[in-house]
Amino acid sequence: MMTTLMIGLLIPLLGTMLGSAFVFLMKDEMSLRVQKSLLGFASGVMVAASVWSLLIPAMEMCADSGKWSVMPAAIGFLLGMGFLLLIDELTPHLHLGTEKPEGIHSHLSKTAMLSLAVTIHNLPEGMAVGVVFAGADSGVTNISLASALAVAVGIAIQNIPEGAIISMPMRAAGNSRWHSFLIGLLSGAVEPIGAIAVLLLASLLLPVLPYMLAFAAGAMFYVVVEELIPEASSGQHSNLSTVGFAIGFVLMMVLDVVMG
Numbered sequence: 001m002m003t004t005l006m007i008g009l010l011i012p013l014l015g016t017m018l019g020s021a022f023v024f025l026m027k028d029e030m031s032l033r034v035q036k037s038l039l040g041f042a043s044g045v046m047v048a049a050s051v052w053s054l055l056i057p058a059m060e061m062c063a064d065s066g067k068w069s070v071m072p073a074a075i076g077f078l079l080g081m082g083f084l085l086l087i088d089e090l091t092p093h094l095h096l097g098t099e100k101p102e103g104i105h106s107h108l109s110k111t112a113m114l115s116l117a118v119t120i121h122n123l124p125e126g127m128a129v130g131v132v133f134a135g136a137d138s139g140v141t142n143i144s145l146a147s148a149l150a151v152a153v154g155i156a157i158q159n160i161p162e163g164a165i166i167s168m169p170m171r172a173a174g175n176s177r178w179h180s181f182l183i184g185l186l187s188g189a190v191e192p193i194g195a196i197a198v199l200l201l202a203s204l205l206l207p208v209l210p211y212m213l214a215f216a217a218g219a220m221f222y223v224v225v226e227e228l229i230p231e232a233s234s235g236q237h238s239n240l241s242t243v244g245f246a247i248g249f250v251l252m253m254v255l256d257v258v259m260g
Contacts, residue, residue, distance in 0.1 A: 004145060008133055008152045009199075012125060012191045015156030019163025020184025023171045033240055038161030039232035040241030044248025045158040046125070046220045046228070052256040053132055053151045054217035057143050058210040076211035080218025084124065088226065093117035118166055118187035121227060124219030125155050126194025131216045133195070134202030135209060150259035154252040159188060 055073050062069040092106035094113035101113055108116070132151045135143035167184030171177060202212055232241030 004149070005133055005137070005199075008149050009129060009192045009195045011149075011152040012129060012155045012159050012195075013185075013188045015159030016122075016163040016188025016191070017185050019160040019165075020167040020181045020187075022164040023167040023177050023180045023184070026168065032235075033237050035165060036232055036237045036241040037244040038165060039228055040244025040246075041248035042158040042162055042244075043224045043228040043232060043241075044245040044250070045154050045252045046224050046248075047245075048249045048252035048256070049128060049151050049154055050217035050220045052253055053143070053147060054128060054213045054220075057132075057135060058213040058217075060142050061210045061213075072210040073214040073217075076214025077218035077221070079211070080124070080215035080220075081222045082218075083215070084120070084219045084222035084226075087120055087123075088222075091116055091120060093120060114166075114170075114183075119190045121162075121223050122188055122190050123194050124216060124223055125159075126191035127198045128216040128220055129155060129191065130195030130198030131202055131209070131212045134199045135213060137199075137203070138206055138209060144259075146259040147256060150252075150255040153259075154255050155191075157251070158248060159191075163188065 055077065058073040058076060059069050062072050065071075088102065090104055092101055092103040092108055092113055093116040094101045102117075106113075129148075129152050132143055132148040133145075136145045136148040163184045166187050167180045170180035170183050175183070198212065198216070202209055205212075229241075232238065232244070
């Protein structure tokens with residue numbers, strides 16, 4: 001179990017590493033069509049993982065409460081959205097393709113603020129991986145170890161394009177290939193750290209596990225609604241992002257059901 005757990009926690013980081021390595025394989029900046037498709041794909045994976053692997057298990061854990069079984073999921077979801085909103089408002093960061101920083105004023109470099117933006121993005125994914133493994137390890141949920149691995153694999157798959165979307169613009173901005181690769185790789189380092197932190201916390205606070213599952217879902221939904229979908233749907237080729245969303249959603253849904 002411990003070996004499987006450690007592998008599961010590191011799988012998403014492997015996806016980021018593979019995506020960041022695209023900077024060694026591609027000479028030019030990633031095309032807008034590809035970026036739109038990949039942003040939509042990442043959104044679909046995150047939404048499906050939030051619903052099938054986090055919100056539904058949170059409600060199933062409280063099934064004995066009857067009609068009130070939805071309340072822990074509802075409260076946890078809103079807390080997760082609020083938590084990411086607070087971090088987004090307080091942390092100085094800069095999204096790719098924009099020049100106006102968000103969060104509190106700071107004198108950080110553009111690279112540092114881009115990295116912080118990606119860290120905010122990846123934190124909920126690490127939390128999701130940690131909490132589903134906590135649910136599988138607890139034995140009191142309907143989350144199987146295979147289902148938890150499905151979440152890790154699904155997030156790793158969407159981390160591949162995410163890593164490329166980060167490292168390629170860094171290279172286009174004049175950074176070396178290795179520097180661009182390392183920035184992309186480090187952007188995913190927060191995921192295993194967040195996963196381990198949530199896993200340890202969940203093991204100590206088992207009664208609030210349904211809230212934590214929904215909290216991770218709310219945090220991921222915040223990233224999708226506030227960042228990914230606006231970027232994917234603005235400008236040209238937004239239809240490609242819609243197709244990407246459908247593919248990502250179905251892939252994650254199938255992974256969760258088949259492996260669960």
